[in-house]
Amino acid sequence: MAKSLLLVSRQAPWSGPGAREALDIALAGGAFDLPIGMLFLDDGVFQLAPTQYPEAIQQKDLTANLQALPLFGVDSLYVAQRSLDERGLADTTLDLPVQCLDDAALRDLIDRYDLVITL
Incomplete structure (x- = not known):
């Protein structure tokens, strides 16, 4: 039986490669039917915020990758309520x-x- 994997994404989408790498791992693992969950923690919650403008800082938009998670079987998505509260975001x-x-x-x-x- 495959081991379950929890990916904890702690970086904002524009702060470095961590956010993209977490998504890549999740999508790859999902393609192989691994039981994967994703937890957005600390600045990682900013990945879920609407109306981001990555082109303004010459970054690639992660929205399409995030939206593809359920299509790859990554349905267990979690967010830390404390991280949302500290950053003024509402679920x-x-x-x-x-x-x-x-x-x-x-x-x-x-x-x-x-x-x-x-990551």
Whole structure:
């Protein structure tokens, strides 16, 4: 049986390659039917914010990759409620349907997965 993998994406989409790499791993793993979840934590929650303008800072838009996650079988998407609150974001305005988790639920989530990779 395949081990489950939780990808923790902690970088904003414009702060370096971490956000893109997390999405690439999720899409590749999903293509091979691996049980994958994604947690958006800290500045990683900015990946889910609407109306981003990456071309203004000469970056590639990650929206299409994010929207493709469910198509590749990556349906377990989570976000840290504390990270949203600290950055003034509301879960009702995010571009993807995600499950918001408090700190206790985050610990439980991490314990449920066999492997955890933080990017």
